Amino acid sequence: MIRVALDAMGGDLGPRIAFEGAVSILAQYPEVAITLYYTPVDGLDLPSHHERLSLIACSDVIKADEEIVLSLFRRHNTSLYQSIRALSSGSADVVVTLGNTGVMVALARHLLGVIRPKLYPALIRELYSNPLRCLVDLGANVHCPASMLVGFAELGAAYVEALSNETPNVGLLNVGVESSKGSVVIKEADSLLIDKSWPNYLGYAEGTDLFEGEKNVIVCDGMVGNAVLKASEGLLSFLMNKFGDSKQVAPVFETFYQTERRHGACLVGVRGNLVKGHGRSDLPAMIGAIEYGMDIARANLSKAIESRLSKEEM
Template sequence: MIRVALDAMGGDLGPRIAFEGALHVLSQHDDVEIALYHSPSSNFELPPLCDRLSLVLCRDVIEVDEEIVLSLFRRDGSTLFKALHSLSVKEADVVVTLGNTGAMVALARHILGVIRPKLYPALIRELHSNPLRCLVDLGANVHCPPSMLEGFAELGAAYVEALSDELPKVGLLNVGVESSKGSSVIRETNARLSLKKWPDYLGYAEGTELFHGEKNVIVCDGMVGNAVLKASEGLLSFLLGQLKEQGGDGSLFETFYQTKHQHGACLVGVNGNLVKGHGRSDLQAMIGAIEYGIDIARVDLATAVRKRLDNEE
């Protein structure tokens, strides 16, 4: 049985989306249990014949715009804290949240711990799943020295190996492929990755290689990754809207948008499986985020990544 701890309080559309998403997922998966962490204002009532959904009432909620301060680590009654704690004590197999990204990363490191000292956890997003292609990092880390970017390459490669039969081929996102291009941080990271036996490093990647080409792990700092992802999703949404306004057939774009952009990102590098969905997630995206969490829980991604990195030490 896969046990999902679902933080219901982070999404822009409110906890009802999490509740309805949980019910839908349970109707599709007989081997899944969901514990839904919510606040007293939610006023949920369990529907009939829903014995695999439990509600956990929490006294505190970490808002999406809260800053990361020391008091955050003492708020053990918040929905996010309690969901992560359930993962740390093996009462859950995966946590899914739509909430505050900074708080999620900070509390995950605090409660779950990292898989290796000085290896910073990173948010990984699948740009597409068949063949698997990933972007790392998406915003968990904004200021990234070369050692951190090197670690992202390892985490992304381990992710690809854990979730597919493909060989990871790493590219470092840059403004050009020439050796003279890029900041000093990018050039030093390039030198570091070029010396490694694993993962297979293919050099710089330009923006045109994000969605096609032989490189299937694209590495960048969190500021760049977050901007790239949101710009890509914004462009897709814009084009879909323009096609509809002009009476064109937007079915291809709409299908791509629903199937490729419906789930969130995975925080890799902590001792536990953790999915971060977009705060603006609608019901379909909420369902996708939960199902993504189930997928990584089935392979126990966190353990698979840790074992793979241990082999390289």
């Protein structure tokens, strides 16, 4: 049985999306059990009884704009804290949330711990899944020294190996592929990656490498990654709205946009499986985020990544 801890309180559309997503998943997948962590509010209709659905009422909510302060770690009855604690205690296999990204990362590090000292957790987004191509980091870390970028390369490569038959080929996102280009940090990360026997490093990547070419793990700091992802999503939404009525064009956009599977991003580098869905997720995106969580739980992704990285330390 795959046990999903679902934080119902983080999305812009409210807990109804999580409730409906949970009901849909339970109807489709008999091997899944879901625990919903929610805060009771006026007019909220709870899902009907289901033998594989548990409801946990929480008295506190972490808002989308909250900052990371010490008091945050004492707020034990928020839906996000409770869901991650279930993962840390072994009563859940994966957490799915649409909530505050920074708080999720901070609580995950606090409650779960990291898989290796000085290896910073990162958010990975699958740009598409066949063949698998990933972008890392998407915003878990903004100020990144060279050593942190190397860690992202290792996490991304281990992710690809765990979830596909692809060979991970790492590219470091830069303003060009020429050796003379890039910041001091990028150039230092390039030197460090060249010296490593694993992962396989193919040098600098440009923006076009996000969508084609041999490099299937594209590494950057969280600010760049988040900007690239949001710009790409915005462009795709614009094009789908512009040409969505065309029967020939729309399916291409929909396939690339992955409207049905693996929505959101995966936090890697902590001792547990977490999926962060987009705050604006609608019902199909919520279902996709839960399905993504199920996929990484089946693969025992956190353990697989930890095992792969431990081999490089031997």
